[in-house]
Amino acid sequence: xxxxxxxxxxxxxxxxxxxxxxxxxxxxxxxxxxxxxxxxxxxxxxxxxxxxxxxxxxxxxxxxxxxxxxxxxxxxxxxxxxxxxxxxxxxxxxxxxxxxxxxxxxxxxxxxxxxxxxxxxxxxxxxxxxxxxxxxxxxxxxxxxxxxxxxxxxxxxxxxxxxxxxxxxxxxxxxxxxxxxxxxxxxxxxxxxxxxxxxxxxxxxxxxxxxxxxxxxxxxxxxxxxxxxxxxxxxxxxxxxxxxxxxxxxxxxxxxxxxx
Amino acid sequence: xxxxxxxxxxxxxxxxxxxxxxxxxxxxxxxxxxxxxxxxxxxxxxxxxxxxxxxxxxxxxxxxxxxxxxxxxxxxxxxxxxxxxxxxxxxxxxxxxxxxxxxxxxxxxxxxxxxxxxxxxxxxxxxxxxxxxxxxxxxxxxxxxxxxxxxxxxxxxxxxxxxxxxxxxxxxxxxxxxxxxxxxxxxxxxxxxxxxxxxxxxxxxxxxxxxxxxxxxxxxxxxxxxxxxxxxxxxxxxxxxxxxxxxxxxxxxxxxxxxxxxxxxxxxxxxxxxxxxxxxxxxxxxxxxxxxxxxxxxxxxxxxxxxxxxxxxxxxxxxxxxxxxxxxxxxxxxxxxxxxxxxxxxxxxxxxxxxxxxxxxxxxxxxxxxxxxxxxxxxxxxxxxxxxxxxxxxxxxxxxxxxxxxxxxxxxxxxx
Numbered sequence: 110x111x112x113x114x115x116x117x118x119x120x121x122x123x124x125x126x127x128x129x130x131x132x133x134x135x136x137x138x139x140x141x142x143x144x145x146x147x148x149x150x151x152x153x154x155x156x157x158x159x160x161x162x163x164x165x166x167x168x169x170x171x172x173x174x175x176x177x178x179x180x181x182x183x184x185x186x187x188x189x190x191x192x193x194x195x196x197x198x199x200x201x202x203x204x205x206x207x208x209x210x211x212x213x214x215x216x217x218x219x220x221x222x223x224x225x226x227x228x229x230x231x232x233x234x235x236x237x238x239x240x241x242x243x244x245x246x247x248x249x250x251x252x253x254x255x256x257x258x259x260x261x262x263x264x265x266x267x268x269x270x271x272x273x274x275x276x277x278x279x280x281x282x283x284x285x286x287x288x289x290x291x292x293x294x295x296x297x298x299x300x301x302x303x304x305x306x307x308x309x310x311x312x313x314x315x316x317x318x319x320x321x322x323x324x325x326x327x328x329x330x331x332x333x334x335x336x337x338x339x340x341x342x343x344x345x346x347x348x349x350x351x352x353x354x355x356x357x358x359x360x361x362x363x364x365x366x367x368x369x
Numbered sequence: 370x371x372x373x374x375x376x377x378x379x380x381x382x383x384x385x386x387x388x389x390x391x392x393x394x395x396x397x398x399x400x401x402x403x404x405x406x407x408x409x410x411x412x413x414x415x416x417x418x419x420x421x422x423x424x425x426x427x428x429x430x431x432x433x434x435x436x437x438x439x440x441x442x443x444x445x446x447x448x449x450x451x452x453x454x455x456x457x458x459x460x461x462x463x464x465x466x467x468x469x470x471x472x473x474x475x476x477x478x479x480x481x482x483x484x485x486x487x488x489x490x491x492x493x494x495x496x497x498x499x500x501x502x503x504x505x506x507x508x509x510x511x512x513x514x515x516x517x518x519x520x521x522x523x524x525x526x527x528x529x530x531x532x533x534x535x536x537x538x539x540x541x542x543x544x545x546x547x548x549x550x551x552x553x554x555x556x557x558x559x560x561x562x563x564x565x566x567x568x569x570x571x572x573x574x575x576x577x578x579x580x581x582x583x584x585x586x587x588x589x590x591x592x593x594x595x596x597x598x599x600x601x602x603x604x605x606x607x608x609x610x611x612x613x614x615x616x617x618x619x620x621x622x623x624x625x626x627x628x629x630x631x632x633x634x635x636x637x638x639x640x641x642x643x644x645x646x647x648x649x650x651x652x653x654x655x656x657x658x659x660x661x662x663x664x665x666x667x668x669x670x671x672x673x674x675x676x677x678x679x680x681x682x683x684x685x686x687x688x689x690x691x692x693x694x695x696x697x698x699x700x701x702x703x704x705x706x707x708x709x710x711x712x713x714x715x716x717x718x719x720x721x722x723x724x725x726x727x728x729x730x731x732x733x734x735x736x737x738x739x740x741x742x743x744x745x746x747x748x749x750x751x752x753x754x755x756x757x758x759x760x761x762x763x764x765x766x767x768x769x770x771x772x773x774x775x776x777x778x779x780x781x782x783x784x785x
Contacts, residue, residue: 149415186408194412306419306449307412307416308449308450309413309451310463311450312409312412312416313409316409
């Protein structure tokens with residue numbers, strides 16, 4: 110009898126470099142100021158990387174490889190290093206020029222091309238990026254690949270033998286649990302896990318892990334934006350509030366304002 | 370919303386210094402001075418910053434009150450690789466440069482300098498072993514520190530010999546292939562929790578001051594060692610500081626560092642590594658004082674405006690920023706000098722330690738002032754900073770001793 114082929118799984122984790130969430134964003138003449146501003150790994154992507162690493166910890170031998178991929182300027186290599194230091198095995202950087210805006214559609218197309226090359230069994234990614242707040246890439250990618258998708262995951266259970274995944278997802282009223290065949294796309298919500306920090310020795314080891322650089326041309330994907338940003342404005346400044354002395358005063362003020 | 374946003378104690382990240390437009394036509398010389406950090410250094414800094422925000426800052430006040438030794442933080446820092454930074458890779462350490470270590474020390478000092486002193490104590494005790502230990506000593510004693518979260522302590526100061534290291538009275542007498550130690554040490558950081566000590570003792574009382582002393586590695590479990598109860602200090606209260614008595618403590622001769630009479634030189638060389646790092650901790654404190662004061666000054670109103678709009682307060686904050694930035698620059702300079710084995714490293718180390726220590730004292734004092742009455746109250750963070758800061762002009766060589774070191778170099782530089 111022929112031995113069964115090993116049921117190793119490959120995980121692909123697309124990640125994004127965004128302005129750090131702790132930075133107070135400023136709007137300048139050409140949109141949000143990003144020059145000289147601290148950037149880091151998008152928090153939802155961090156959760157996706159963490160989950161990939163945890164899946165491997167749980168299913169030691171069954172997961173063959175965790176690849177992280179980012180599409181962004183030369184500096185975006187930083188976040189790949191972060192992900193490698195957290196436990197990913199290899200990285201792919203699709204390098205675009207500084208200042209080039211890559212819309213979710215282009216990202217999904219690029220990821221589709223990369224999925225074709227890498228043949229992952231599961232694509233694990235953040236539910237949204239905190240910069241454009243689009244929350245579209247995961248869905249678009251699943252659509253293009255005709256793969257099932259589970260968005261806003263707060264629990265992921267992998268069935269390696271059955272080649273399926275069970276995902277509890279955060280919906281408006283509570284939780285919903287789905288079961289899907291692999292390959293599939295899963296996007297991560299905040300409650301899924303608490304990302305680890307990359308330890309210092311792992312930061313040093315990450316340097317030695319493979320990082321492949323690609324150009325948009327290599328993927329034969331059209332990156333041209335379909336939307337034109339007309340302008341970016343700061344939200345209207347709130348008028349300074351006032352402190353009141355008593356509960357009665359609060360109620361009176363609210364009534365005065367017609368809220369109560 | 371974002372759970373991570375609730376990690377508010379995270380320090381806001383300063384904009385980097387990348388110029389938007391260079392007005393010079395000449396390309397930047399890659400061999401020349403640079404104030405940029407490498408990708409690795411940025412990652413180390415970020416790791417230390419995240420670790421501090423998550424595991425040190427939230428519990429610092431509690432450890433200050435309880436004065437308990439922060440074992441959970443030590444264990445966690447050890448597991449994360451944030452201890453024993455400049456122990457070479459062969460012995461399980463990270464083998465970081467003094468510069469990279471300084472980046473980390475500053476971040477940890479920002480959270481709590483009591484904790485940074487606890488973590489730094491290992492650096493201080495292991496420095497003489499790194500500088501002068503033989504292969505076997507390094508493997509055994511440095512290896513221990515990297516394998517397990519253990520503490521080592523540096524025992525030099527005595528009740529009547531601190532700054533005047535040559536006045537040390539603890540004796541080591543050779544008997545066969547052992548030395549017998551007798552004497553007492555004081556203000557030993559980590560004294561009550563250490564696994565081993567670096568001890569400086571007199572081996573030849575008749576020799577010149579810089580030839581009288583010899584350094585030893587002493588196992589804390591050796592019989593004859595009495596560790597007294599914890600000393601209650603004004604600041605850095607979670608750090609363990611104790612008197613230790615050595616009574617006929619037998620130390621195998623193989624635990625002698627270098628040759629007989631080399632102790633003074635070894636202890637002084639270790640300072641080239643540790644002084645910039647102590648300075649870095651002080652910069653962390655100075656920066657924290659600035660951050661706390663700057664935030665408070667924008668929230669607190671008097672005479673109808675946030676107090677930062679009063680020129681007197683704004684000027685104080687400017688002075689604090691000048692202090693923190695310049696002290697950091699000097700710590701970087703001293704750390705680079707040590708990493709490059711610059712012959713002037715000792716001079717720079719002393720300048721950095723003095724400037725940073727002074728700035729920590731000044732900034733914490735001004736932070737109390739900006740806070741007003743609240744600054745005098747222990748419910749607010751700045752009173753602790755004020756108490757913690759003063760040690761930086763005392764330990765690892767007082768302000769005055771550093772000035773002597775610096776003064777000597779000045780006299781050489783401008784010899785007449």
